[in-house]
Amino acid sequence: MSEQEQTPPPADGWVVVAWTPDEFGDAALEHGIAWASEGAAGGRGVAVVNGTRGDALVDERFAAPSGLADLAERLRGTGLPHVVRQEMGRDVAEQVLDVAAELSARLVVVGLRHRSPVGKLLMGSVAQRILLTAECPVLAVKPGERPA
DSSP, rough: EEEEEEESSTTTOOOEEEEOOOOOOHHHHHHHHHHTTTTTTTTEEEEEEEOOOOOOOOTSSSSSHHHHHHHHHHHHHTTTTTEEEEEEEEOOHHHHHHHHTTTTOEEEEEEOOOHHHHHHHHOOHHHHHHHOOSSSSSEEOOTTTTOO
């Protein structure tokens, strides 16, 4: 697990973003940053989780070091408190939910992918498990949607 943190912790809590280095992760990150920026005077922080099950030799949703560096630079540019975690475990949804529980998240943001009914049946859905299991509100976004 890699972690980068800016202190102090946010006064108004954390927004947890389930992030992948693609258009879906970018949409989730954009919405997460926008929501965090609207926080109280002390603001909210952004906790970004990039996870993999680690059962494949190559997982294109697991960011390379250069992708994490770009992400960290983008987060620094916001001026918001932030954490970046890259996790490997049995279940990506559980990784996101664990970070949300640990940080007492105010919101979880996840990008939605279009999947066939058979794909959902065979592979499950990370977004669906997060939506149904999170103990805080969940914002599900699609690429192309702009934060309000």
